Amino acid sequence: MPPAAGERGELLRPRKARPGDRIAVLSPSFAAPGPFPQVHEQAMRRLADLTGLVPVEYPTTRTVGASARARADDVNAAFADPHVRAILATIGGDDQITVVPHLDADLARADPKPFLGTSDNTNLHHWLWNLGIASFYGGSSQVHLGPGPAVDDVHARSLRAALLTGGTLEVTDPGESEDTGVDWADPRALQSFGDREPTEPWTWHGPAHSVTGPTWGGCLEVIEWILTAGRFPPDPAVLDGGVLLIETSEELLPAVNVGRIVRSLGERGILAAVDAVLVGRPPVSDLTRKPAADERTRLRAEQRDTVVDVIARYNPRAVVCVGVPFGHTRPQWILPHGGPVTVDGAARRVLADYQ
Missing domain, CATH: 3.40.50.10740 (Murein tetrapeptidase LD-carboxypeptidase, N-terminal domain)
Known part of the structure; x- marks a missing residue:
């Protein structure tokens, strides 16, 4: 039986399926x-x-x-x-x-x-x-x-x-991204991508060394709900040496609100516990709201700068990479949750173990 959080070392990683299953x-x-x-x-x-x-x-x-x-x-x-x-x-x-x-x-x-x-x-x-x-x-x-x-x-x-x-796969930048696709009520959704634009290079912050650790996290707004409901272990040391995953949703929270949630993770001791943070590329438009290209770039940069500043205040030794597409944008990388990810601030590479 897998050990509960706070009592475990490495998490159990379920065996893979086989074709035909x-x-x-x-x-x-x-x-x-x-x-x-x-x-x-x-x-x-x-x-x-x-x-x-x-x-x-x-x-x-x-x-x-x-x-x-x-x-x-x-x-x-x-x-x-x-x-x-x-x-x-x-x-x-x-x-x-x-x-x-x-x-x-x-x-x-x-x-x-x-x-x-x-x-x-x-x-x-x-x-x-x-x-x-x-x-x-x-x-x-x-x-x-x-x-x-x-x-x-x-x-x-x-x-x-x-x-x-x-x-193990290297997590790479696909070079293009869309915040939202074609409305699913439109028959064109079956044949057409949404409006895609070139991606900005990922940005790296913190020390230039490599961290490998188990991941924890997900959608930042939902993490806030989980913490509010008291469903996180009392001791944040369960995340010691880990990699925090945070990304934001199509709710399009202003950067100041995103920063406040990340600040709460700092006050909870979560930021200090981890050794690295991956921050997802944020959506900044939806089917009804699409700022101009320069405004979209500004909104992404504003969220990046806010999040990086808050993390640095609580854990200046954390290796931080911003812009990785594992959240609400498309194309999307699927990443391990609880399994190992390497965040290499020296080589500027991210490697994910899918065992």
Whole structure:
């Protein structure tokens, strides 16, 4: 049985699936496949083609407004089914924190499986982490598999590594990024990417040395909810030597608000505990708000400078890399959550272990 948070060394990393195995496709937050079935069904075809796995839906996968208990029942059923060898969330949302109390820890401990999800699924990642089980941050099928003419290469490679092959990959800049795709109600969403623009180089801060450690974190807004709900261990030393992952959502928080949440992580002792921080490329526009190109650049730089300044105040020895696409922008890298990542401030490289 995996050790609980605060009692463990290395987290248990569930064994990989094999082609032909079943993968549970769940909506523990918002059931986007319900109102946008064409995007979902294209995502399921691409998931099967890319991995050889067999997607299996559950009662609430397409059910908008399903209760927290019903969504938790689906998560529990996926862990309980010995034929299901991995679990993928369709998308995030904003109320998964209410699902967590209904989850069955004994089922997850008895048969740990790779879990992939982003955004509101930070709740599920943290729940598994508290049980001593590693997972993978990223992989919303409704965002990264279904829309557009194809699956992005960096997403496909990290998806296969997380689910099937393991190994170590260098996390690289794909060179382009979109904050949001085509509206899923528009048939063009099935064939077209959103408005993509060239990326800025990642920026490096702190000492020029290399750190390798287990990751913890996710969507910054959801981390704030987890801390408020008292679901983080009392002693932040459980993160000693680790790598903090933080990224922001399509809520488009102003930099000052982002800085205040990061400051709270500092006051909680989390920033001082870790040896490195990866900060995701932030979205700065959505379907209804799209600032001009120079304003988008300014907004990203303002958030970067704010976050780097706060981290430096609480932990000047931390190696910090800003701009890594593992959050709410696309293309997206899926990264280990609880597994090792190397942040090399000297060579300016990021390496992820998908074992």
